[in-house]
Amino acid sequence: MAARRAALFQLFESLGIRTTTHEHEAVFTVAESRHVKESIPGGHTKNLFLKDKKGRLFLVVALGDAVIDLKRLHEVIGASGRLSFGSGELLEEVWGVKPGSVTPFGATADGEGRVTVVLDAAMLGHEVLNYHPLENTATTSISRDDLVVFLKATGHDPLILPVSADDCGPLRHAGLP
16 A cells, blocks of 8 residues: 555655655544544545445545435436445455545546546535545645646546535536546
8 A cells, every 4th residue: 555655745846746744543434533533734534435226336425414315315426326335355456445444535546537526516625635645544635626636637527516415506616626
């Protein structure tokens, strides 16, 4: 994992993306990470690795405290039927991370573009966002604009959609690249 993490930071550098990384003890859930978040500014997030009835894969990225209606989410993101969580094995195979370390930065492992990345529009109200750098022993801060640049550079042009209950829609984020 150290080599993949180093490659991730090299990719950031080659794209002109500035990040800040904070090392900490391993955290596996949003609840466990609350004390870590207190010292790191910006929007803190959760990542849902999901699949639909046809086997299409999605990574839904939202603020950690966002309320997401999983029963209706498929309607918002254009999935075929109700969504279920992808298995840990599938997550590692396609996204290259273990459960508890899910992050949009896993896009570097998905060269085939199997995963559709969905960014919650409400999350993009934060200038700075925080994600694990492929492992849950650190948090990397990145600007929302640079997150989109990164995802596009990996072949994952993100869908920016109102997926949380507290979302007022994508129109206020029209200036994103």
